[in-house]
Amino acid sequence: MRLERFYRAKEGEIAGLRKMDELGAWPPVFEGTRPDFADALRMPSPGAQLAVIAEYKRASPSRGLICDSLSVEEVVRQYAQSGARAVSILTEEVYFQGDMDFLARAARAGAALEYSPPLLRKDFIFDPLQVRATAVSPAAAVLLIVKMAQDAGMLQKLRDYAESFGMAAVVEIFDEADLMLARESGARIIQVNARNLDTLDVNRNACCALICSFPPEDGELWVAASGMSRREHLLQAAEAGFHAALVGSALMEGGRPGLALKDLLQNVEG
Numbered sequence: 001m002r003l004e005r006f007y008r009a010k011e012g013e014i015a016g017l018r019k020m021d022e023l024g025a026w027p028p029v030f031e032g033t034r035p036d037f038a039d040a041l042r043m044p045s046p047g048a049q050l051a052v053i054a055e056y057k058r059a060s061p062s063r064g065l066i067c068d069s070l071s072v073e074e075v076v077r078q079y080a081q082s083g084a085r086a087v088s089i090l091t092e093e094v095y096f097q098g099d100m101d102f103l104a105r106a107a108r109a110g111a112a113l114e115y116s117p118p119l120l121r122k123d124f125i126f127d128p129l130q131v132r133a134t135a136v137s138p139a140a141a142v143l144l145i146v147k148m149a150q151d152a153g154m155l156q157k158l159r160d161y162a163e164s165f166g167m168a169a170v171v172e173i174f175d176e177a178d179l180m181l182a183r184e185s186g187a188r189i190i191q192v193n194a195r196n197l198d199t200l201d202v203n204r205n206a207c208c209a210l211i212c213s214f215p216p217e218d219g220e221l222w223v224a225a226s227g228m229s230r231r232e233h234l235l236q237a238a239e240a241g242f243h244a245a246l247v248g249s250a251l252m253e254g255g256r257p258g259l260a261l262k263d264l265l266q267n268v269e270g
Contacts, residue, residue, distance in 0.1 A: 002061075002197050003147055006124040009094040017129035029135045029165060032107075035118035037086060037141040037168040038189060041221045041244040045083040047265045049238035053120065053223065054084035054261055055248030056106065058097040062200045065097075067252045072102045073109035078258025079251075080113045083265050088120040088246055089139075098123070100137060107138035120170060124148060128161050135165035143170050143191070146178040155185040170223065179214055190216075191223040191246065202227030208240035215241060231264060 020026060045052040056075045058068045072089065079087050089106055090098035103119055110116035118140035125131060126148040134142045142162050149155040159169040171187035173179050174197065182190055194207035204227050216222050221244065224237040229250035237245050247264065251257040 002200075003124070003145070006092070006095070006148070007126070009092070010124055010126075010130075014127050014129060017127070017133055021129055021132075026132065027136045030138050032138055034138065034140045034166045035116065037118045037120065037170075038221055040085045040118050040140075041189070041223070043085055045085055045265055047083070048234055050234065050242055051085035051244040052083065052234070052261065052265065053086040053088050053244055053246040054079040054082075054117075054251055054257065055088040055090065055122070055246060056102065057088075057090050057248040057252050059095070060249065061095045062195075063249055063253075066249055067255050068097060069255060070252075070257070072106050075252075075257050076106045076109045076117070077113065078256075079261060080110060080115050080117050082258040082261040084117050084261060085244070086120060086140075087117045088122045088143075088248065090248075091121055091123045100133070103137040103139050125158065126150075126154075128158060131158055131161045131165075131167075134162070135167065139167060141168040141170050141189070143172060145172045146181050147174065147197070149181075149185075152181045152184040155181060155187075159185060159187065172225070173210075176210065176214070179210065188219065189221045189223065191225050192242075193225045195226040204228075204233060204236065208236060208242075211241045216243075229264075231266065234264065 041051045056072050059065045089102045090096040091100050092098045120141040121134050121139040122143045162169045170189045170191050171182045172191040173182050192207045194202050194204050222242045223244040224242040225246040228245045228247045251260045
């Protein structure tokens, strides 16, 4: 499974967090207000039937370098002014050119705006110490990938720990088996990744088929992710029952993410 490389890429980070934990040298937990991530997903973006989570994404394993010429501050400003309800920040360093400091910088930029979008830390998180490290940042939510957790018990432990710091947990699934584990763990925000982990191909139809076969229940919020690059993709996701869509590469690749988001949202109607 391609996720194995991300476990390896995180070894140094987790070793450093363990040392910090042993020494009791944790920085203080963020004391500011974390916006409600779930509430943001309940409010559709302008012209759309669902909320758009726009992503600050400099690179990816499937695309290589996407855009490294724009600061996180500038991108957050553009997204917030163009209709994004939340912003996803890649913090993984090896494959995505991310940085934990992007979260603090994004929050400072957002604080000066009329609407400050809540931030999602998007990374490969499978150890409680990574959740503790996220709590130092102003992130409003953290991504938890079902396939990187040992079982539903560990997934619930990570989710509960995130929520104890006032952060939401966005639980990412790829298939029906993942969904069953996500629901067993008590997940409230479920993100369906349409990308095949082995081939890296994207199948949005399979993504929509999953939500149609297992509709949201008990107040669940569902997010469609990967391959969302055109207006019709948003409409398809909304019609299938998704509450939100995460869009990254399609917005960043042209170097004008705000305009790309406006264009994506233009005339998205059902």
